[in-house]
Amino acid sequence: MTPPLSRRALLQATALAAAATGLTAAPAGATGATAEPAWKVRPFGLDEVTLGRGVFAGKRALMLQHARGYDVNRLLQVFRANAGLDTGGAVAPGGWEGLDGEANGNLRGHYTGHFLTMLAQARASTGEEVFAEKLRTMIGALSEVREALRREPAVLATDGRFGSAAEQVRGSCQYVDLPSGVLGAGPAVTLSAWVKPTHDADWARVLDFGDGTTRYLYLAVRNATGVPRFAVTTSGAGGEQGIDGTAPLPIGKWSHLAVTIADGTGTLYVNGTAVARNTAMTLTPAALGTLADHWLGRSHYSADPVFAGALEEFNIWSRALSAVEVAELQDRRAAGTSAGPGDLVSYRFGETVGSRFADSSGRGLDATLRRTWGGPSHPGFLAACPETQFILLESMTSSDYTKVWAPYYTAHKILRGLLDAHLATGDARALDLASGMGDWMYSRLSRLPAATLQRMWGIFSSGEYGGIVEAICDLHEHTGKAEHLALARLFDLDRLIDACAADTDVLAGLHANQHIPIFTGLVRLYDATGEQRCLTAAKNFWRMVVPPRMYGIGGTSTGEFWKARDVIAGTIGATNAETCCAYNMLKLSRSLFFHEQDPAYMDYYERALYNQVLGSKQDRADAEKPLVTYFIGLTPGHVRDYTPKQGTTCCEGTGMESATKYQDSVYFAAADGSALYVNLYSPSTLTWAEKGITVTQTTAYPQEQGSTLTIGGSGSVSFALRLRVPGWATAGFHVTVNGRAVDGVPTPGSYVSIARTWRRGDTVRVRMPFRLRVEKALDDPSLEALFYGPVNLVARDSATEYLKLGLYRNAALSGDLLPSLTPVSGAPLHYTLDGIEFAPFFEGTEDPAHAYFRRAEPRVVFGGLDSRVANPARTDGTTLLDAVWAAAPFRSKGALIAQVRDVVDAWVADGLLGRADGEAVVRTAGTASYAD
The missing domain is CATH 2.60.120.200 (Jelly Rolls)
Incomplete structure (x- = not known):
């Protein structure tokens, strides 16, 4: 009796049948091969959003300078060597991108893929020909490499002792x-x-x-x-x-x-x-x-x-x-x-x-x-290392990255870079190379039993494959080959996907960045197949990370791995928040928003982008290195390392990409064109060709607490302008259109929608007052991070123990803690407290920093007046002052005093505070003066 088809086999058969009839699998309700009909909103291209002057443009300028000057022949060296071609004396970058780095350079080729993507994004963002020229050089060289790998090795002649000699390029095997x-x-x-x-x-x-x-x-x-x-x-x-x-x-x-x-x-x-x-x-x-x-x-x-x-x-x-x-x-x-x-x-x-x-x-x-390894199993093979890395993985049963180090992860970076290069330049050679890689991978993986694939993808590091599913789905959109869509399904890691689809948290102990991109791929698979399980698993996974495993800056992981959920204070160390994790969580948040416009996705996006991602790029240029962190250590006094592991790590690769696509999620459009989403407040200009308008956002955000949007173009056009109200905007969110206030009180963590017919010169002004607030570690409320609006403020201090800070001493009636800090003249977003300087996390310096501190409020103080009464605490760590200020904002001083009285009476009744001390607290609260 013939056994029933497995789910994987059924999907492969369906995809191949579609190809036979000239069709491609598409999302439910879709009318063609592309994914966009499944999206409720769509992004704009990097060439449609221009960055204005500000922190993002400044960071990008540093990376563009690196991209313009770097000799791409150094990146191509490992590819040419693998094919036995003349390397022209080029020296590989080193670190992970060469033969002498970690694990004998078994990850070589990955950084070249990142560089292709960076160049493509730089070309799209700036239009500069230098980036297109570099892309053409690289695509031409990679085409020669693939051709050389397809044939028998050929002698490479060089000058000899008496005439011509035969050279064996290192890395050619x-x-x-x-x-x-x-x-x-x-x-x-x-x-x-x-x-x-x-x-x-x-x-x-x-x-x-x-x-x-x-x-x-x-x-x-x-x-x-x-x-x-x-x-x-x-x-x-x-x-x-x-x-x-x-x-x-x-x-x-x-x-x-x-x-x-x-x-x-x-x-x-x-x-x-x-x-x-x-x-x-x-x-x-x-x-x-x-x-x-x-x-x-x-x-x-x-x-x-x-x-x-x-x-x-x-x-x-x-x-x-x-x-x-x-x-x-x-x-x-x-x-x-x-x-x-x-x-x-x-x-x-x-x-x-x-x-x-x-x-x-x-x-x-x-x-x-x-x-030594014979030759490729398929003519589409393209890599900077022998195919033996891929072959050995198929028989591995345990982790050993010194022998096999994530070959499909490297393949993803190359494939992604080729697709991006094709989109940026229209170079057909890039798409041909990408399609060949898809054909080659399908020829290898489609013959393997499902159990072998599950074992492979479950092996730490060796089986890591990055965002390859997303890239393969994109490849399928270009080629329409059913084999390519079938290939995407061969990377399913069922035990993880099934658990997340069932909302069962199994993340503890997993390698974070090995698994985050799996879910971005699942969202794209949902686009391509309409399988609800894929989207459900991705949504549930996101909520298992945000906030249960998220640090204040938006990063996740410690030592590259996840611990138990809701453990933040207990995991803080020198190897927190791998930068790649933030990069991939941003991609996942963005992808999910295309399907479900939950403001929480964009709240997270702002948090991680404006803090970890910006702060991961050092504020100086370098010809040799992109200067991007690997880990963001959150331990007290940590100094960021912007040249980790000799350079060319995974995080420096994604860091190059991040710094050339800062504008990718500032604006989205409703799929039917009925609305424009303003997700981020960033100086920028959107060219919305479909509507024939431009939207220019003028702001110094986050130094400025608001933004101005001006409509340009000719004629008039109707749509709803949807402005994100950040979840932290508890001090109000005020909008005017041409000077007239928009009615209503927006809820933090939502979108304000303004539907009207827009004309040239219409001006929308947004004001969102910042407040200084703390965010407490989920597992230890006394360990806190300091935020001013969207900005994480870090203490710059060389101490290696947690700093102890009190912040209630001058708290305003609104609950704003800022009056307790002193602004630094001429330095926006810089403050001092007790002689310690606080600065934005996003500043890429090498100053020792404290992203977390211990809250210490030993005595009850209001408006700078010390009651001389010790600040009592309940068994859960909540202090009397916490209980008082939890009710902020207060509409008046009288409301504050009433809250103080209620809290004091309750604590006296519970035996936590003496009556005389309680009355002293009430008197101090009544005597003190407060800022609004």
Whole structure:
């Protein structure tokens, strides 16, 4: 009996059937292949919203300067090297984007994808040709890389000692495969080669002839102490008979190596001079017997590096050359010496094309250039590393990022960058590369059992795939290929999705940034398939993070992982709030808002954008680094690190993207054009071509407590202007249109809608007074963060213990705590309290900072008057002053005094406060003066 189709198989079959009839899967109610009909609102393009002067434009200018000046050939180096192409002497950026970084650079290529996206966004935002030109350069190079990977490796010719030589680019994983019989089986041998190493890796082989790791003969450029080594064995490493050199070979220079074995003596020559001798060598080629592999540049030990450098004049003789004969090899090719070319094999390596090397010995034993990993499984493969990263993941059962480090995460960054480049420039090559990547991934993943996929995606780090589902859905919109939509479903991590769809919180212990993008992908899958489970899971997930696992600045995670929900104070440390997490939570919030216009999504967006994301970019330019944080440590006195892990981390990649798309969510339009949402207050100009108008927002927000919007264009147009009322705007939200007040009292955490026919010159003024307030940690009310309107204020102090601050001393009748602080002249949003300076979190400085502090109100103080009465507290930590000010705002001083009386009477009745002390509190409250 045929088993029923699984949900995944059914969806794949449905998508493929749609393709067969020329259709593509679309959201319920949609009329075409695109996702937009499912959206209730739609965003504007980056080219439709222009940033005005302000904090966002200032931060962006720094990143644009970096983007203009950075040599993209450095990014392309790892791709070209992987394909065996000339890298032009470019030096990879380093850190995670190179071969020498963490985990041997197994994540290389990811940063290039980020850079493509940054350039595309910069091009869209500014229109500058320099960004388009860089994109075309990169797309052209990546096209050449893919073409090179599709074919057999080809020789890369370079200047040699006597003519042309063959270069092995580091990272190419290329080696020379010699036929059997090149070693011979006699009692004596001479091996000779000119080498120019370009890297100082230990154990890279000039040659390695053997059967695995038991019987072999090798010549290494460097042993563990950095000097050349020759060894032969028939019993593995423990039985090696070896000869070690006395000095390292120079990097980037030609050196001649030769080894002779005869009559029990082995001699190692360097540049014609015998440098070491072993007189107890009993093993000869004859003792090895017939060997399976004869390699130049590759080791039989898989952990050893492939030789990086150039080879010329490799010869093997069936006798031991004399010292005079070896010396002759220094000045001319072997064919021109008294020894003549090797009688067993002789390669000049003078070829300039193809993958074959001719044997000049007369025996016809031509050699072949090969890759250690063979070649791509599909012609669409494009990466900066061998496909083995993807292959090994399929058999992994546990985490080991040193062996396999998130290959599909890297694929996502590249795919996303290609799609963005195509949108920004119209370059068809970029879409072709992206489509090929989709085809290749489908060819790999569609053949795997569902259980294998579930295991893969559940492995920490190795199985991380970033926002690949979202990117694949976008790819499907371009190509219409059913395989691409089917591919998106192959990344489902069912146990997490099902739990979130059921509103079951299973996030504790999960790697945060590995899983946040899963849900952005699910929203796009809902767009493409109409499957409600996807959207429900994403909505529920968002609420499991905001606010249960959210720090005041909008960030989440500690040490990259989530802890139990509602634990904030208990997780604060030096590795909080990975910057990538904020980037992805913003994307998710934005995506959810397209479907459900819950103001909470945009309240969160403002919080994270105006605090963590802005504050993650240092306020200075740098030619080499984007200067973006990895973690935002929230521990007391933490100093932000803007060049983490040597640069080129995931967070620096997303940081480059964030800094070139600050305007992406300032405005949204209703899908039917009936309304314009103003989500963020930011100096900007919207060009709403559909309506034939512009909307210019003039403000210094958040230094200014409001904004002015002016309608431009010709004619008149009707729509509802919807202005976000921030959840923190408890001091009022006042709107005028052409000087006339808009009726009503807006509710914080909502939108004010003004429907009318708008004309050129219409002016809308918004005023939203800020108040200084605190936000308490969910698990410890005494640990608090300080906010002024949307801005988190941090104390700049080098102390490494939590600062203890009292804020009620001069609180206003409105409940505003600002009167307790002193403004710093000439420095907007800077204040002092008890000699400590407070400044906006978004300022990208390296000052030690305190984002949280301990609330300390030891005595009851009103309007600066000290009652001399200790401030009592209940068992939950709530103090008498907390209870009083919880009722703010007060319409008058009398209302405040009445509240004080009520609280005092209650606390006296509960035995928490003496009657005499209570009366002293009431008298002090009545005597004090208060700001409004």
